[in-house]
Amino acid sequence: MLLLRSVRLDYSGYYIEALAKKNIKVFCPRVRACFENEEVLITLSCYTLIFGFVDNDLDKYPHKDKLEEGLKLLSPFINSPLASFIKTRVNEFSKSAVNLH
Numbered sequence: 001m002l003l004l005r006s007v008r009l010d011y012s013g014y015y016i017e018a019l020a021k022k023n024i025k026v027f028c029p030r031v032r033a034c035f036e037n038e039e040v041l042i043t044l045s046c047y048t049l050i051f052g053f054v055d056n057d058l059d060k061y062p063h064k065d066k067l068e069e070g071l072k073l074l075s076p077f078i079n080s081p082l083a084s085f086i087k088t089r090v091n092e093f094s095k096s097a098v099n100l101h
Contacts, residue, residue, distance in 0.1 A: 007034075035066050041066060041067075041070030041073055042073050042074050043070075044066070044067060045067055045071045045073070046074065046082075048067050048071070049071075049086050049089075049090055050086060050089045050090055050093060051093060052090065052094060
């Protein structure tokens, strides 16, 4: 998944062209429509957990409601291999973040 700041061709055109050359399909909706896709919400929620974007950071985020919606969509997968992977990544990230300080 590649999320860009804008879907305007000024920003996305190079990526669309490069992906098309590799026969990779591109979904380039308006930004608001992008967040209507469950796959996008779930993916962003995974990143939220992996990078520890929680508590105070999340409270200040203007799109907190979308991330929370994605977390709800993610909940059926709590006992899946995906959950184990995310927990492992969260722990690794937390350890490396502590070592930076």
